[in-house]
Amino acid sequence: MQANSNRSLWLTLITACLMCLSVLAPVQAADDVRRIEHALGVTEIQGTPQRIVTLYQGANDTAVALGVMPVGVVDSWVQKPMYHYLRDDLADVPHVGLETQPNLEEIAKLNPDLIIANKARHQEVYSQLSQIAPTVAEATVFDFKGTVKLMGEALNKQAEADQLxxxxxQRVATLQNELKASMGDNWPVSVAVTNIRNDHLRVYLEESFAGTVxxxxxxxxxxxxxxxxWGVKLNSKETIPSMNADVMFIIFQSQDGSVxxxxEAWSSHPLWQNLDAAKNERIYDVDLVAWLMSGGIIGANNMMDQLYTHFDIQG
Structure with a gap:
């Protein structure tokens, strides 16, 4: 009788424990849901996403920086299908179209559990993307630090994002101190980031990718x-004096002859020759991808590498 009594007691306790676990399980699952605030609203994400699709260049870059392998990425603007500096890491990842026109059907086929979008590119298709998978969006394509923060939170990789x-x-502080020491009383230096197109020039300012760096x-x-x-478009050579700066960085949009x-037409103009950067021979040709098209923290570091070279500072 005693044995049967003990057995009944244990069965009762086990049943009670299982009932408690069944009650607690939904609570634990609910606690695992994270609410991510972003440029297009608030998105609930369950657990740690494993199948992400990145829909702009900065998100492609940041996924690699965070050690995440996407299941889908957008095409690069140049060096297609993927920028050289990301090609080894993303070589086998399927492509889902252009940043400005992602292929929703192809995205859905990949069965993602998170989509990284951008308000500047995807606001009109955000609701459709959200029907495929939870979708978060950064506000602009140039804010690489914002992309790191958003993806770190959405991917449950805050520690890795904070470290980046x-x-x-730290790298900014180091280079800034070295620039100040090198320039002395001439610091701070003014810069004109000049993008050469085939029919006009663009000068990028603070609210651009290069400008942010x-x-x-x-x-x-x-x-x-x-x-x-982000900057201004210059269509007339009479506006050349407005872009005066101590240093000019030239970004050729392509290697086409027309560019x-x-x-040549702009740089041979007398007003150009009177610019401080021209008179001091401080005009540098820089990399299109690193300075204009990468949009991510790896690209920003590549840009900083070039700054060390152009200012003749040993990094």
Whole structure:
């Protein structure tokens, strides 16, 4: 009788425990749901996503930086299908179209559990993307630090994201100190980031990818706009004096003959020859991908590598 009594007691206890676990399980699952605030709203994400699709260049870059292998990526703008600096890491990842026109059907076939989008590119298709999988969006394509923060939170990799940003801040502080020591009383230096197109020029300012990096470092910019903006388009050579700066970085949009002919037409103009950067021979040709098209923290570090070279600082 005693044995049967003990057995009944244990069965009762086990049943009670199982009932408790069944009650607690939904609570634990609910606790595992994270609410991510982003540029297009609030998205609930269950657990740690394993199958992510990245829909803009900075997100492709940041996935690699965070050690995450996407199941789908968008095509690069140049060096297709993927920028050389990311090609080894993303060589076998399926492509889902252009950043400006992602293929929703192909995305759905990949069965993602998270989509990384961008308000500037995907606002009109956000609801459709959200029907495929939970979708978060960064506000702009140039804010590489914002992309790191958003993806770190969404991917449950906050520690890794924080480390990337801390490493960036330390590298910025180091180069800034070296620039100050090198330039002395001439610091801060003004810079004009000039993108050569086949029919006009663009000068990028603080609210651009290159501008964000240079602003972090303490560089100044030409006074081309009354408000913070990505930059301005220059169509007339009479506007050349407005882009005056101590240093000019030239980004050729392509190697097409028409682009280089346009540069020759502008750079041979007397007003160009009177620019401080031209008179001081401080005009540098820089990499299109690193300075304009990468959009991510790896690209930003590649850009900083070039700054060490152009300012003749040993990194």
């Amino acid at each position: 940003l801390n490493d960036w801040d 240079l602003h972090d470092l303490g560089f100044e910019f030409p006074n081309l706009s009354s408000q913070r903006t 280089h002919e346009n540069f």
